Amino acid sequence: MRKGLFSVLTIIISGALLLSACSSPASTPAAESGKTEAGATTSEQTTTPAAGSITSLVKATDLAKLPENAKKRTDTIIVGLTDPSGAFTPYFLQSGYDGNVTSVLFSSLVKVDEKGLPIPGLAEKWDISEDQLTYTYHLRKDLKFSDGSPLTAEDVAFTWTILHDKAYDGQYDILSTNVKGGKAYKEGKATSIEGIKVIDPLTISVTVEKVNATALQVLGSDVLSKAYYGKDYKFGQLDYIKNLHSTPLGNGPYKLDKFIPGQEVRFVANENYYAGKPETEHFIYKTTEGDAFQFIETGEQDYGSFSATTDNIDRLQKLGFLNLEPYTASNYGYLQFNMEHEALKDKRVRQALTYGLDRQTIYVDSNQGAATIANIPTQQSSWSYTEEGINPYKYDPEKAKQLLDEAGWKEGTDGIREKDGKKLSVHFIGSKKKGTDIFIAVAKENYAAIGVQLEAEQFADFNAQIAKFESGDYDLVSFSTSILGDPSDGVLSFVDGEVKGYDNPKVKELYAKGLATTDIEERKAIYKELYQVINEDAPYIFTSYSKLILAYNGRIENIKINPSQGISASLPEWTLK
Template identity: 25%
Template sequence: MKKRSRMFRIQIGWLTAALATIVLLSGCGSNETAANAPSSSLPSQDAKTDVDKQVTVAVAADPALDQLDAGAYKGAIEVHPMVYDSLVEYGEKGSIVPSLAESWDISEDGKTYTFHLRQGVVFSDGTAFNADAVKFSFDRWIGDPANSSLNVSKGLKEIKVIDEATIRFEFGEAYYPLLTELTFARPVRIISPTAVEPAGDPKGKFAKPIGTGAWVVDSYEKDQEAVLVRNPNYWGEAPRLSKIILKVIPDAQARVLALQSGSVDIAGGQSGKIPAENLELLKSDDKLSIQRSAGTSSHFLIYNYDRASLQDVNVRQAINLAIDKKGIVDKLLEGAGSEAHGLFPLTVPYVTESNNEWYGYDEDRARQLLREAGYADSDGDGIMDKDGKPLELSLVLQQTEYPEWKPIAEYVQAQLLKAGIRIRLRMLESNAYYDALWTSREYDLIIYRTYSDAYNPHAFLLSLFHSTGDTPAVAWSDSLLESLIDEAVASTDIRQRQAKYDAWFKRAREQAIYAPLYYPDDIYAVNKRVKNFKLGYASFSPIVWNELDVSK
């Protein structure tokens, strides 16, 4: 039997050396509701008239705001949460906090979620927000194969509008990260029925970005800049800034120069990374401050499991052992990160000291493993060979989003050469790089990064290490690993769930199915005219935009 409790909050405890738990603060049993958020407020008169407060942010890639559909994967991911709200948001240390839903109930079997919506909210064009708008937003993408890794898509059986302020979601099975998925930047956020043509048609064509978020798109010039201004109809506390300008600067060194000249106020993070070699220079600039925090992502090498040489576990282990991960951090990142000991850092849920052990640095052992795999330097050229074929692999990378990848790839190339493996570097532009990763798989090795915060570990593992329909897994195909992650996400018992994740990481290590490199810190350089700079709780909300201010 179902009953309401006084307060609901899910809080994901980050796991360190000992297992922490996911905290479920509930009134009774598994039936849970959210605590009411502070009452909404309209923008103040000062906020409406203070039109000169703006900041300029450097971004590496075109934000594509003309394609910023809440239900799709186009447009800058960091802008989606600025324009579109979700039912719930990702809070500090993984807590699930109210947004457009003020509270919610979960049935005892974990299959039914009932959301009680915030009333009096309107979209930026004045259209009323209600349960019908929520259903419209979800109907646009539910069942799309592109969303098959999301249980909120593949597991959803029915959406029922109870009344204009209440909506119910029925799922086929329990799935512990469901509320976390509802915080994602896309496709779960709510868009106005007037944003498509014809209006109100879930199959209608996206026309313009209309959400309930604090910001609206003011102007956009492809590959140049995008301008967001304060939403005068925003239901929450009004942003202190009147305008945010996203300035496209693809070259990392050009972003550094723009910071020094004052033509941009903020650069860094995933959307406009700062080269590690420039950090000391920026630290010495008295106009700038450096903001840093430990991240939840990692960078690693993916193996193409279709390559014959990489199907040998000894070769995969040898590659791991031949790379000095600590050297990458100390020599190339200026200490702006830490050595990788596994696929995820300890800041990620279910990752512990015991399940995150990986391969150290041992060049002699790497060569021994290659010999055990049947390789030898038969012609004395320093490259191991087998059956007359040298052990030569391609390593694909891009530099637009991650400028540090080039020197890191060169470092890995030199280290693997010492172990007898020749690496050919292939630098691709961003679109070609992602095509190689997701579609053509034209690589032997490819540098990639895990997702951050809300996506880890479940969403990343499902996305990269799990088949989708008839499509094999992207990063590594292993039926046992797929069954373990399926069992983990379906478990309602945290101890059983932890055991499944432990087993997943153990098999991943035994099979050496990837090569971890480093855990990057999140680093920003900020002009000191910018006040109240605060890092966000999720990678898709990297900065608390609404609290930013500037000196008068």
């Protein structure tokens, strides 16, 4: 994710769903800890699938098996969520899980579809000037906050203004859009932001200083009530908002009813929601820790998500009362090279280490098929995704040996390659988990076969791994991205110095070009070329996209999972038949 830019996340952690949240920046890697997220929906599978094989929606086979407590619920749907902190004000979240809550409480000016393309939200339409520097948002008529007060262009202007305040220290980087006069306001050199113009209660325009393809969506995010969140606002003083975190005033499909830390977050339908009051009166995030499968099996929870292993699929199918749906993660895993180290400066060595690693065995076969191999820095659901001109780097030890020979690394008496008196050794760091254990076991064998020694170091604490990473004491490190939105999110690390020792002017040129136009077809062509360049350079060994299985109560209808918005996009339409 672009530094500081909020993304809509859909991470599943042991069946607890992270739907919409503040992400870690793209230039800050995420732990590769089995965390994955809900992806695109698929067509319905009408025939009974073979055990452990699901390629499309499979409906519940026997709702009579549904546990009694789930049968008795007539106006409430329960979904699992890792415990949020209670900071329920957009832009001021203290954890990603707080974002799950705010995604239910607030709506944005602009939403995104399954491909990540903008669609109307609170704004029914928008205009972009011919020079692509001025955005005019046209709000829907009669918009209201959940207390019935009107939502107007003044509220949008207020939201943009406080995000430019010098006291704002959240992760939302509105400055990246370069709103005209925004920097001057932040520095206290102006009392208002020159580029923001309230035209009338339903119309607001904003002018940026240079073309930015992400501006429409960055500026088109959640809207805060000026009357509620701004009544005590003074430039340079935003601490008062902390006192409002637990009593949010939103404009989304639901209102906060009650937050019981460690147990649940309760919501009630918002009768003032612009798209109409939600079909189901009550919604609950169950935040109690425990076995996600048990919560689904006993009916305590209506919805969960699981790694798409054969064992999980078989176990879920046998329950009979669940709809099952496959989807693929909207992030990617990767192994990052430290190219400040001499051996790894040579592209041929990096390519050899990619060819010489059996990714199929490590990431797909060992996980019972619950993953697919990744080769470019974007998610498969993105409109920018392509395989054209992309080297799949299929496991090929002989090709790896050839490249190492060309790079001058010759096999020593002990089988390990040497050059200029130094052995070819790779120091790997990663998290302490089963997947890393499998990687180390297979990679040691793979690399020994091509004359490379692998030394591995594992960390139980992610912060310790990050500290080691930041010290530069590694050759190869295992991470995954946060959930990706715009294609620029997935490639930022290759231009901002995050990938140590990597500096390709062509990548920087294409990255800038990709942001300098709002034309999707132009951007597709630019990102296609950019992906090809990165794929050839091999600054990462791209690993995999996680495959998941969504399991939910067969009584629930109208569930549609948006890779960029998770369940929040269709939640207002969910019904219990």
